[in-house]
Amino acid sequence: MxxxxxxxxxxxxxxxxxxxxxxxxPAIGPQTSGDAGLARQVGDLADADGYQGLSVALLEEGRSRFAGLGTADGIRPVDEHTPFEVGSIAKPMTGMVLADLAENGLSPDTPVRGLLPNVKLSAPATLAELASHRSGMPRLRMTPQLIAGALLSPYTGADPYSGAGPDTVLADAAAVRAGERGKVAYSNLGMALLGLALAKRSDTTYADLLRSRVLAPLGMTSTVALGPQDDLPPGHATGRAQNGLSMDPWRSHGHAAAGGGVWSTAEDIAKLVGAVMNDTAPGADAATPRWSQNERQRVGYGWFTTRYGAKSITWHNGATGGFTSYAAFDRATGRGVVVLSNTDKPVDAVGLRLLGIEKSDDESHxxxxxxxxxxxxxxxxxxxxxxxxxxxxxxxxxxxxxxxxxxxxxxxxxxxxxxxxxxxxxxxxxxxxxxxxxxxxxxxxxxxxxxxxxxxxxxxxxxxxxxxxxxxxxxxxx
Structure with missing residues (x-):
């Protein structure tokens, strides 16, 4: 008994x-803000399961509309001013820095070794090759520490990069063996190296270079590349995994040019998208597609351009431990979109549907x-x-x-x-x-x-x- x-x-x-x-x-609650019609449209297009909050901007007919759905942290409603970790959306901004500097005398064909003479790089890549993922550099240097961090992060919520700084990035870039140059192969390490090289050439930090060359001219006052001691932006969203686990922010400031520690809002990214689409942004030429990745997709400096039938969409997305993002525009129709989420479920399909495209490849599990x-x-x-x-x-x-x-x-x-x-x-x-x-x-x-x-x-x-x-x-x- x-x-x-x-x-x-x-x-x-x-x-x-x-x-x-x-x-x-996570599931989006009843909270909404901004344009009610856009909020309803996003709610119809997005599968609410797996999202906690969505901050959306839709640019059309020369104006921007904003809508927020759900919450930033389970309590506070999301709006266009809520800061999100935007991840790799920083990459096209880095490409724009290069394009802007190129307009002022820096040749994109400059070997990166020329700007970082004290770093023993195995890759003789140029700045343009780094910006377009054609340098031959791997996606990342797969160290035991990074592998362990990546494996444990889904269970602990910890930053897999452990706050890696510029010295770590430069050491990784010197240690890896470069692959085939000229072939488009996505590289976080290559873009991070580009940002550090451009900052070195300008005798400043990447964060200050980005601010002076792109953010300040566009009035993007809510976009920041955080340093190791910087506080998170006031009112920021809290990132979560799709199982509800709270995820730590990624503080890898050495990877800022590739998306580490970069925060922004739907309002700010809408300014970026609108100015690039209208060719009024500093370094807007970065979005010009120059090299082919495959029969449907081409790449410029950081920006990708993909064909969906008769339409060509210029875009970039982002993903960190607890956030996803998507920014895109259709130059032919003058329509642009920004979608920011504080969960790790992709938002590309939501953005494409707002642009009138049903994504052809299935994003379901x-x-x-x-x-x-x-x-x-x-x-x-x-x-x-x-x-x-x-x-x-x-x-x-x-x-x-x-x-x-x-x-x-x-x-x-x-x-x-x-x-x-x-x-x-x-x-x-x-x-x-x-x-x-x-x-x-x-x-x-x-x-x-x-x-x-x-x-x-x-x-x-x-x-x-x-x-x-x-x-x-x-x-x-x-």
């Missing part, structure tokens, strides 16, 4: 904890991903079957299997596409593990520690999931 009561209590405790930790994908994460959630089922059939041989084995099931359940919680798969699936999976915990309590007294002398591998199978659970940020998630 005592064992049965212990089993029930154990199962209820596990299930209660699961309910507390269940994934809670792969069915395989949904199936795999569902299987992860129900990983405790095998333990239930083994226990019910009296196939669990010893305490070491049942503990090891339980830890692995818990680890997979945790991975599913943080990586699963819970905007596409109902979170109740995860809760049912946690319920299965709860049943397994109850059965384990019933069986526990009759089980030996191990059927035979435990091998080293047996202890590794026990220690590995325990270590992974610990390092995956369980404490942070709680």
């Amino acid at each position: 005592v064992l049965k009561m212990g089993a029930v209590v154990s199962a209820l405790a596990v299930f209660a904890l699961a309910l507390f930790l269940a994934p809670r994908p 792969s069915p395989v991903t949904a199936v795999v994460m569902t299987l992860f959630a129900f990983s405790g089922l095998g333990l239930v079957v083994s226990a019910a059939r009296n196939r669990v041989p010893d305490r070491l084995s049942i503990t090891s299997r339980g830890l692995w099931a818990l680890l997979l359940l945790f991975v599913a919680r943080n990586a699963g596409p819970w905007d596409a798969v109902p979170p109740v699936v995860w809760i049912f999976g946690a319920g299965v593990l709860a049943v397994a915990a109850g059965l384990a309590v019933v069986r526990w007294p009759a089980l030996p520690l191990t059927r035979s002398s435990a091998s080293r591998w047996s202890w590794i199978r026990l220690a590995l999931p325990a270590a992974l659970l610990l390092t995956s940020g369980v404490a942070t998630a709680l």
